Amino acid sequence: MSESSATGVSPVSTPSPSPQNPADPTGHNPRRWWLLAIVALAQLTVVLDGTIVNIALPHAQSDLGMSDGDRTWVVTLYALVFGALLLLGGRIADYWGRKRSFIVGMAGFAVASTLGGMAQSTWELLAARGLQGLFAALLAPASLALLTVNFPGGKDRIKAFSVYGAIAGGGAAVGLVLGGVLTEYASWRWCLLVNVPIAIVAIVAAIPIIRESKAHGNTRYDVPGAVLVALGLGSLVFGFAQAENGWSSWQVLVFIPLGVILLALFVLVESRSNHPLLPLRILADKVRGGAFITGTLTGAALLGGLLFLTFHLQIVLGFSPLESGLASLPMTATIMVGATVLSKFLPRIGVRVPMTVGPLVVAAGLLYLSRITVDGSYAAEVLPGLILMGAGLAMIFVPLQNVALAGIDAHDAGAASAAVTAVQQIGGSIGSAVFTVLYTSAVAASLAGGYGTPVAQLQAFVDGYQAAFFWAAVGVFLAAPVAFFMVRPRPQDLLGSEPAMHLG
Structure with a gap:
């Protein structure tokens, strides 16, 4: 048995150079850092759109006359359609062409965002959010697949995936900040319309920089x-x-x-x-399976937790949309700093330690948030929890994509990339739904013993947020033993097969 098979993960395979595959196995692709910038921009758009509307929801709900249930579906529907169609989107990217899928996905996402920004009814907004999820399901796997084939191995691969992971972890919080600015100074509609100029920049840059790559051989759907x-x-x-x-x-x-x-x-x-559609060999590897489970549990805790944090800041603490968005900046900053530091040490320490400790730190942050009170302050009851969450998320997301895509053949790059994103989106969708149920039950139980006064109502809301944070902490805590026992590749497996001369 070879050493790599004994560890449960294969070294990162290097795609063969071809006119359709711009990734050079020697690591020489002069445009790949520009490609990373374009992919990062697209990834930021997809991730932040899962949360950017959170800040605007109270205003959109009032403007369109939405019920509380419809308000939740504005968030859930995007994640649902996105996650449900990701695997198909990944195969379309593989077979149809990753550059072509990227451009079409970006353009369609912009059109859907325009329709949502112009919505005059609840159903129009929900339909636009579903359409956003559809095109995001084509865009996201194409983006990650382009990154995979253009960074086949070496320390550059770790740096590229560190950037991607930081955006995946911090993009949700960036969405809260941007949503606050737009809602405060423009309109909640601009939380959707802002995607249009971003898409135009990404498409214009992608046309000359990204070269087409696609799978060969069996390409039937x-x-x-x-x-x-x-x-x-x-x-x-x-x-x-x-x-x-x-x-x-x-x-x-x-x-x-x-x-x-x-x-x-x-x-x-x-x-x-x-x-x-999804070759089971992608899921059969124990290390990769552990990464997928960790991504699912983390996605549930992140999206579910941030949703109710937004409500607490605005409804209980009385923050404006802008103040609420800025209040999430410490978590984003912590993720960015943590990702930068961790990427330097990852080749030496491997991924098992950070992916085990990360969920514990995120859980500690959520448990801290579960202690919020009606008359508490942001600095004392919220800020420390956000910093803990940021540190833990950096430890999870920086190595997550790298581990999940280690050993993937170029033919399956899109399918594997879709699976990585799908587990996080479906985790977030289910997490939002489950935490909403737990929140609603806690609020109902609290109101049953109150007198209907404004103070009693606020206390009921806080009881609901506490329940959501607590169970989100329990969910992400379960990712720690999964990572400890399943995610055990060697540090050198992260470097792939790029020659040693390019690793310094």
């Missing part, structure tokens, strides 16, 4: 698999979202089991297909 995974994930998230009406409601009892059955059928179809 797995239509049955695409239908099963989309319906399965959709049913699962819808079932959890309906738990707000009670865990014994017929929607919960029907759609959650239906989702599990459809996903089980998807796995069966993939195991027998000679052109699977």
Whole structure:
């Protein structure tokens, strides 16, 4: 048995050079750092759009007359459609062309954002958010696949994925800041319309800089698999979202089991297909599987936690949208600093330690936030928790994509990239739904013993936020033992197969 197989992970494979594959296995691609900047911009747009509307939700709800349930679906629907269609989007990127998919995905995302920014009713906004998720499902895997094939190995690969990971972790908080600025000084609609100029810049830059790359050989689409995974994930998230009406409601009892059955059928179809949507060899590796589970649990805690933090800052502490957005900056700054420091040590210490300690630090931050009170201050009750979360998220997201994509063949770059993003988005979608149920139950229990006064209502809200933060902490804590026992590659596996002369 070879040393690499004994560790449970293969060295990063190096794509063969071809006219369709601009990644040079010797590491010489003069435009790849510009490509990284373009991909980072696209990734920031996709990630921040999951949270940028959080700040604007109270204003959008008032303007469009949305119910509380519809308000939650503005966030959940984007993550649901995005996650459900990511695997298909990844295969389209592989077969149709990653550059082409990137440009079309970016353009479509801009159009959907324009429709959302001009929405005059709740259903128009929800439809636009769903359309955003659809094009994001094409854009995100194409972006990460381009990064994978252009940085096949070496320390440059670690640096590139560190940038990508920092954006994945900090982009959500950046969305809160940008959402606050736009809502305060312009309109909540600009939280969607801002994507248009960003998309134009990315597309104009991508056309001359990015060269096309695509998979060769078997490029038939797995239509049955695409239908099963989309319906399965959709049913699962819808079932959890309906738990707000009670865990014994017929929607919960029907759609959650239906989702599990459809996903089980998807796995069966993939195991027998000679052109699977998601090759099971991608999931079979223990190290990669551990990274996927860690990403799912972290995505749930991050999106669910930030959603209720926004409500607490605005509704209980009385922050303006701008103040609420700026209040999340310490977490973003901590992620950026942590990512910079960690990327320098990652080749020596490996990924097991940071990916084990990271969830524990994030959980500590969420537990700290679960101690918030009605009359507490931001500095004492919120800020320390945000800094802890930022430090922990840096330890998770910097190595996560690198580990999850180690040993992936160039043919499957898009599919594997889609799987990495999908687990985080689906985790966030389910997490938002479950934490909303827990929040609602805690609020109802608190109001049952109160007198309906404004103070009692605020206390009920805080009780709900405390419950959401606590259970988010429990969820991300479970990622620590998963990473400890499953994510165990050697430090040198992170460097791939780039020659030693290019590692200094």
